[in-house]
Amino acid sequence: MLKELFTKSKKKKYATIPSERDKQDVPEGIMTKCPNCKKIMYTKELVKNAKVCLHCGHHHTMTADERIESLFEPGSFTELDEGLLTANPLDFPDYMDKIEKDREKSDLNEAVVTGVGKIGGHELAVAVMDSRFRMGSMGSVVGEKITRAIEKAGESGIPFLIFTASGGARMQEGVLSLMQMAKTSAALKMFSDGGGLIVSVMTHPTTGGVSASFASLGDINLAEPGALIGFAGRRIIEQTIREELPDDFQTAEFLMKHGQLDAVVSRLDMKEKLENILEIHVPGGEWV
Structure with missing residues (x-):
């Protein structure tokens, strides 16, 4: 038991792949990434702002x-x-x-x-x-x-x-x-x-x-x-x-x-x- 306490656990060589149950689906189009400042915002908020980025003022199409x-x-x-x-x-x-x-x-x-x-x-x-x-x-x-x-x-x-x-x-x-x-x-x-x-x-x-x-x-x-x-x-x-x-x-x-x-x-x-x-x-x- 003491040996286990003082032994460093080995790091996993590969990341665990989450199961389908663990994945959370985000509806397509709900978020938009600004191509200029790379910030992510809600698409609804962007549309309300005449498609002008809320962070940098970039004019989206x-x-x-x-x-x-x-x-x-x-x-x-x-x-x-x-x-x-x-x-x-x-x-x-x-x-x-x-x-x-x-x-x-x-x-x-x-x-x-x-x-x-x-x-x-x-x-x-x-x-x-x-x-x-x-x-x-x-x-x-x-x-x-x-x-x-x-x-x-x-x-x-x-x-x-x-x-x-x-x-x-x-x-x-x-x-x-x-x-x-x-x-x-x-x-x-x-x-x-x-x-x-x-x-x-x-x-x-x-x-x-x-x-x-x-x-x-x-x-x-x-x-x-x-x-x-x-x-x-x-x-x-x-x-x-x-x-x-x-x-x-x-x-x-x-x-x-x-x-x-x-x-x-x-x-x-x-x-x-x-x-x-x-x-x-x-x-x-x-x-x-």
Whole structure:
């Protein structure tokens, strides 16, 4: 007995594997880990905070429906052109299979939701891109829906607001996708010449042909904190100019510092900021 008291117990070489009875199942989706600060929080609390991290302020990805619900007055939003569907004009292999998978995953027909609604009592046309659908890439239907929303704003004499989130032009549609840059830009020019107010809000990421066309053509250009905004990728630029770029290159803060944005606005303050812009520029719903 004394020997047992003074003898060190041997450590187990391998950890004990808990039985199925000992495991506690945590429902999927109940917790969310922030990719920036690595803190874990309840998903419900994150959603209540407009998907802005409670610890570091990181802006998590927001769906088009969530953004519309967070900004527009209840019951005021009417969707436009929901039934426009993508075709496969170039017969690109497996393209329609991928489109169908994204429809099921996102419950959207395309990478942008357009419509008319009210913010702060002011009616406006809006286009909200959703990165869950083909990474928000710009194809023929995306360009057509945005163009129609701009034209609707012009016909109704109301402002046009767009939230961008895109990886750029959709390669499966080739030059038909690139043509949307010119089409949307021309529509915005006609709308602007008629006195229309254009507000663009760039979210993470806004890149490629989208950043080089309608995303950057607002009378007022805003962005969410930390959003990646740029045309070509960082690595391509560094290889081309043979120089190392700053760490914050192509972030919203970098663009703001160099005069390419009017403001970087937290999602928590976005509704108030938009209400102020609309109040200043379109009192009573008429052009100033």
